[in-house]
Amino acid sequence: METTETPAPIPAEPHVTVGKADTAVGGPPRGRREGTVLNVFSHGMLILWAFMVVMPLLWAVMTSFKDDRSIFDSPWSLPDKLHFENWARAWTDANMSDYFLNTVLVVGGSLVGTLVLGSMAAYVLARFDFPGNRFIYYLFIGGMSFPIMLALVPLFYVVNNMGLLNTIHGLILVYIAYSLPFTVFFLTAFFRSLPTSVAEAAFVDGASHSRTFFQIMLPMAKPGLISVGIFNFLGQWNQYMLPTVLNTDPDKRVLTQGLVQLAASQGYKGDWSGLFAGLVMAMLPVLAAYIVFQRQVVQGLTAGALK
Numbered sequence: 001m002e003t004t005e006t007p008a009p010i011p012a013e014p015h016v017t018v019g020k021a022d023t024a025v026g027g028p029p030r031g032r033r034e035g036t037v038l039n040v041f042s043h044g045m046l047i048l049w050a051f052m053v054v055m056p057l058l059w060a061v062m063t064s065f066k067d068d069r070s071i072f073d074s075p076w077s078l079p080d081k082l083h084f085e086n087w088a089r090a091w092t093d094a095n096m097s098d099y100f101l102n103t104v105l106v107v108g109g110s111l112v113g114t115l116v117l118g119s120m121a122a123y124v125l126a127r128f129d130f131p132g133n134r135f136i137y138y139l140f141i142g143g144m145s146f147p148i149m150l151a152l153v154p155l156f157y158v159v160n161n162m163g164l165l166n167t168i169h170g171l172i173l174v175y176i177a178y179s180l181p182f183t184v185f186f187l188t189a190f191f192r193s194l195p196t197s198v199a200e201a202a203f204v205d206g207a208s209h210s211r212t213f214f215q216i217m218l219p220m221a222k223p224g225l226i227s228v229g230i231f232n233f234l235g236q237w238n239q240y241m242l243p244t245v246l247n248t249d250p251d252k253r254v255l256t257q258g259l260v261q262l263a264a265s266q267g268y269k270g271d272w273s274g275l276f277a278g279l280v281m282a283m284l285p286v287l288a289a290y291i292v293f294q295r296q297v298v299q300g301l302t303a304g305a306l307k
Contacts, residue, residue, distance in 0.1 A: 060283070064276040071272050083273060090262070090277040098251070099258030100281065105168055106243075106254060107236045110175035114232055115225055117176065118183030123213055125184065126191035127199070137188065143181030152245050159246055166249040174242055179232045186231075190224035191217070226296040230289060237286055255282045 063071055064086055066079040090096050125137050155174065156165075164170025194217065202212045218225075240256040247253065253261070262278050 057283070057287075060276055061280055064273065064280045066273055068272050071276075086273040086277040087281070089271070090274040090281065094258070094262045094274060094278055096255075096258060096262070096278050096281055099253055099255045102168065102252055103237065103254040103256075106171050106175065107233065109169070109172040110179065110236055111229060111232055113172065113176040114179045114183050115229055118180055118228070119187055119218060119221065119225065120213070121180075122184045122187035123191050123217060126188045127196075137184075140181045140184040144185060148178065148241065152241070156245055166247055166252055168252060171243060171247055171252075171254075174246060175236050175239070178239075178242065179236065183228050183232060186228045187221065187224055190221055194220050223296055226293050230293055233289055234286060 059076075062079065063075070065082045065084070066086075067083055070077070070079060121140075125133060159165050159170055159174065162170070164173065198216055198220070199212050202216050207216070238256065239254075240260070243254050243257055247257070259278055259282055262275055
């Protein structure tokens with residue numbers, strides 16, 4: 001009977017101690033190196049983008065305090081002194097004060113109307129199921145993709161037939177209709193992300209639908225309202241095409257029309273310092289609104305993804 005001999009065990013290799021010097025020879029892992037390169041590239045692009053955005057704004061503000069000769073002789077140098085008379089001349093002589101007041105009235109009224117009507121429509125579309133819900137929602141979506149240029153001629157005749165041409169309240173109604181599609185689209189998604197348990201508890205306690213909306217759901221949607229309000233404010237403040245067609249009265253002009261008129265009239269007189277002062281006047285409210293509500297805008301944009 002043959003027996004199989006057990007092979008001798010293979011001696012274990014001696015324990016090798018890896019020192020810090022051995023690990024340092026290989027360098028950092030490949031993934032860490034790639035992440036460092038990506039971070040450097042992304043930060044470099046952000047710095048370049050910030051430079052491209054901030055520098056024209058700073059140059060416009062700096063130029064508004066120069067005289068006309070310094071603007072052309074040394075466009076990149078600091079002003080020898082602050083010429084505040086440029087701002088006073090643009091505010092009074094160029095009627096920028098009247099344009100500014102008209103713009104505040106139009107944008108303020110349209111912004112309030114857009115947020116109230118848009119939030120009510122979005123709440124109904126997001127919380128209630130009824131026949132035609134999806135159809136109405138997609139109508140608003142279609143309004144976002146409809147070019148405003150195609151509606152200018154029929155819109156002019158409609159506004160004229162209603163007696164609202166060259167009026168502040170007529171322009172407010174047009175701005176509201178222009179901004180509603182995006183507002184409903186944005187707030188519908190936001191209302192869907194809010195918890196339903198709070199509204200159900202309010203209904204159990206006997207609250208009506210209107211009270212639940214205005215006292216409970218609307219305060220909960222504050223980040224979304226601020227975000228869409230900032231977007232509408234930017235679009236309505238910088239709107240030029242609609243007031244040019246629907247607002248031909250010189251006394252009812254808004255800031256964008258006033259800047260074009262100022263550029264056309266001052267271009268022949270050479271008052272470039274007044275033109276830059278008027279440009280900065282129109283730009284400052286937009287910058288101030290975004291700086292003040294920057295945190296709320298970010299919260300409103302990310303709230304739907306975090307809930």
